Structure formats: structure tokens, C-alpha cells
Amino acid sequence: MTAGESGIVESDWADSTDITVNWGDMDSLGHVNHSVFARWMETSRMKFFSDIGIMNLYESSNIGPILAKIEVDYKAPVIFPDVVNCKTSVSRIGRSSFDMAYVIRSSNQENKIVAVGKVVCVLIDYTSGKPVEIPDTLRKSILGIKE
Amino acid sequence: MTAGESGIVESDWADSTDITVNWGDMDSLGHVNHSVFARWMETSRMKFFSDIGIMNLYESSNIGPILAKIEVDYKAPVIFPDVVNCKTSVSRIGRSSFDMAYVIRSSNQENKIVAVGKVVCVLIDYTSGKPVEIPDTLRKSILGIKE
């Protein structure tokens, strides 16, 4: 997957978050550790989840998303100090699962793309542990359909 | 505070935990980041809390400990690969608060002490946010008094 392959045009990203790089995010190779990129994607994802009310659903019905899979393609190293920008959008929606695409840019490197990523989320009933169909209201929120 | 000043003899530590050092725990200076030592102390503390039933109290009554203060004295750097050993004990118990002492050793450095630490915990009612007196049962558990 490349940034282009995400098929998402700039104006269509559902969330855009600026995140400060901490000095301690760097590992002994002198650049930000690869696992930190996954945390940045998560921060953007959780903001989106909050926006579309998925966390409210979890609290009221014990139905919520789990992360089934993550993929990250590293394009360029990130070095402290920097502020990265992480954008995310739902790139596919199925019966009980959906994919999200991510692009991370470095403000210190003229907004160059430093990584692109993808996750697969599955909506499950935390009581039974089984996948459940995405409710219509949530589906509309995910797709950005205003009523 | 030094290890000696903790006043705790080897046999009296309430918890002893071996913890694997991850490569990513090292920062760009090539040794384990200072904040990771605080995580190791926490792992040992949480094992102790589980042992004395403090987490059960939290779940049944919404009364639980908060960390009010931490101090860590760094004695020697830790480098991957290594397994550290972290020991902890309650070193002071008051009306609603208690102190815990810590000592961390490196197995790759012949069990040399790499850090000593101390925390202050306060028992609070999570509903009111106010400190509460440590219940007698918990006090006895903390002091290791078997009935």
C-alpha cells in the first residue's frame, strides 16, 4: 500500500491530529522507534471513534471495536524535535468490520510523508466475544452521513 | 535515599519480580530510558497490590491507592539484553498513606544495584476524591500480618 493507493483525497480525511514528538520516542538508532508510529495512528483513530460516538456505544451496550490487524509502511525516519500530523479515514466498511487508512507527515521535513498505515477493526460484543453487525446509526456516522 | 537507607533487609522484601529488558526500552543515548525504571517499579508494586488484595478493595468499594510521589536514584545504566530484578516493600504506613521502597538489580551486571526508588501512595475514595483511612484488614495485609 502507498499513500496514493489509499484512494483518499486530502479533503476527505475524517481526522487530522498534530502530535508532539517526545525525545524519549527515539530509540538507540537515533530516530523515533517504529512502534511509536502505531501509537500515533491510535491517537488519531481514538479521536475519530470519539467523534462518531463509537465509545458511547461501547459504554451503553458493551459493543465495541477491536483491532484485528495493523500494517505500517515506513517511508522516512522521524527525529526529535518534530511535530507529526496523522490523518485517518475509513477506507472500507463491511458487515461487522471496517478498514482505516493512515498517513503520517513530518512538519520538520516540509510535511513529507514518513509513513502510511492501515488497520482492520472488527465490531464485537464484549460479552460473547463474537463479531456483531455494525448498527445502522454507527454505519451512517462512519460514512459521515448527516441526517 | 540510598539502598542502605531503605532499611529493608534482603529477606524482608514483599515482592521480587524478574523483568525482561526490551530492546526498545533503550533511548538514543544507548541505554534504558530513565522512565522505564518507573514502569519496572510499578510492575512490582502492582504484583504486591494484587497479593494483598488492594485491587479487590478497589473493585468492591471504589477505594484505591493513588501515586502521590515518586523518587528514583539512578546508580548505573542498563543495556539490552538484560533481565532486571525489582524488589519492593512498604517502608512506612500512616493513617491514609504509605511509602514503598524499591531496589532494582541487573542480572547482566552480577546483580549490581542499578537504581533505588521510593513512592508515596495515598488511599482515596474515588467517588469523593478524598483520602480515606486505611481499613484494618488492608493494614494487616500490608504489614504481612496473617490471621
Added chain:
Amino acid sequence: MTAGESGIVESDWADSTDITVNWGDMDSLGHVNHSVFARWMETSRMKFFSDIGIMNLYESSNIGPILAKIEVDYKAPVIFPDVVNCKTSVSRIGRSSFDMAYVIRSSNQENKIVAVGKVVCVLIDYTSGKPVEIPDTLRKSILGIKE
């Protein structure tokens, strides 16, 4: 990719590392944060890199591996306290890149597989930033060929 698809039989894993779960590895959903699995894979990978002398190559010639891509499939949550086991092996070797497969098991869950993963590494000249052909000596080490 599933664990089975890795095509690696139990005896053929090149590195096997037991890693202590820290309490602070858990996030606010009450299980180990997904990014920590990537750190465990890295710990196993760095042990393997050290074993085959790839870090010596980096120090003597400024040629070393970069992580181009990571994929993790999450199979089951991990909860503190636990000790996980992470195994890795090279699953493909090309001209200047190679893939590594991973399997992570939970000792508290009867060694159940909690995640499988894959990374793509590229050998680059850190001076030019360009990929370089994997030297024969390193290739033999990676393939486990003893001379």
C-alpha cells in the same frame, strides 16, 4: 497471514525469547496495548540480529537493516501478569531485503498464540541511504549455514 501460513515448523524458529509483561503495558481498555506487540517482535529481532552479526556489520561498515514494513495480526488479548514468548525467523531472503515471521504466545493462556506478525527489512548503506546487496557472509548467517 496466519501462524500456519508462516510455513515455519516449531524447531526452525531462529530465536525464541521470553518477555515479562509490565503492568504499564496495558492501556485503558485493560489489556496490553497493540503497539507493545511490535516492541516484543523487535526484542526478538534484535537478539537474532546480534546472533548473526548484523550489528557488527553496522558498526564496521555503516551498512545495516532498516524496517520497511510491519504487519501484526492480533489473535487474543494479553493481560498482566503474564510472560509472553516471541519467536522469529527469516521467511524470505532477496537481493537487498528479507522478510521475518513472528509468533507470540501467552504462557498464562497455555501458550496460546496471541499474535502473528511479519516485517520486511532492507539492508541499506547509511551513508548513501541506498539499498545494498546482502553480503555473502551475512546471507549465510541469515540462512543459518555454518562453514
Added chain:
Amino acid sequence: MTAGESGIVESDWADSTDITVNWGDMDSLGHVNHSVFARWMETSRMKFFSDIGIMNLYESSNIGPILAKIEVDYKAPVIFPDVVNCKTSVSRIGRSSFDMAYVIRSSNQENKIVAVGKVVCVLIDYTSGKPVEIPDTLRKSILGIKE
């Protein structure tokens, strides 16, 4: 130590850094893990070190600071999403060591102080491992004396 006891007036802080809270900074108690506060202090410290040229000294002469001790007093929990502000200044300078004071505020809590901290740094010769006297040029930089 309280924020007031730091004896540093608002205009005299040497570094002020805004840091984005990541969702994954929260632990299973639902607020930012205590060890993350130490990382924020480090980010502010490293920016200050860069400003006063201490990292250049390290690269040119192998003389640099080590962290000998850290203390953090926790005043209030931090919850995602938030942006914290961390300020630091040198609060004492000795022959080969110096102290730094820290104050951390939450922008989501009307800039309320959520923690205050202190570290002791020692300047050492990384070759011999021994403390060295703080050079006059560095001393002047630390004290903010412009020539």
C-alpha cells in the same frame, strides 16, 4: 516540593513546551500513566539542553550530563485528549552538578498544575565515567548569561 517552592517566577522558566497526549499514554486505570510525566519532563529538558549547547559539548568532547535523580509530585490526573505544557529551569548549579525544576499544566483543565518535578543532573566524562567541573562557557549558558 510544591510548585511554589520551586521559587521560579513564570517569566523565568527557561523552556516551555506544549506536548500532545497520546491515547496510549493512558493505562488501565483510565488516566495517563505516571511514567509518561517523566518523559514529558525529559522532552522539555532536552530542548533546553539543545538550546544551551550541552549536546554539542557531548559530541565534541565526550562530556555530557547524566540523570542522577528524579522526583515527581502528582497533583491531578491527565486524561486523553489533552495537550500538556511542561516548563523547566535550572534551580541550582554546583561544581559538577545542577538541579532542574519542572511544572506541568493541563490545557484541558484550565492550565491547572497536574505535576511538579525535579531532577539532579551530573556532568560526567563519558570516557572515564567521572564527574567533571562544569566548564565556564556552559555555566554561563545554563545561567542565561549572554556575552
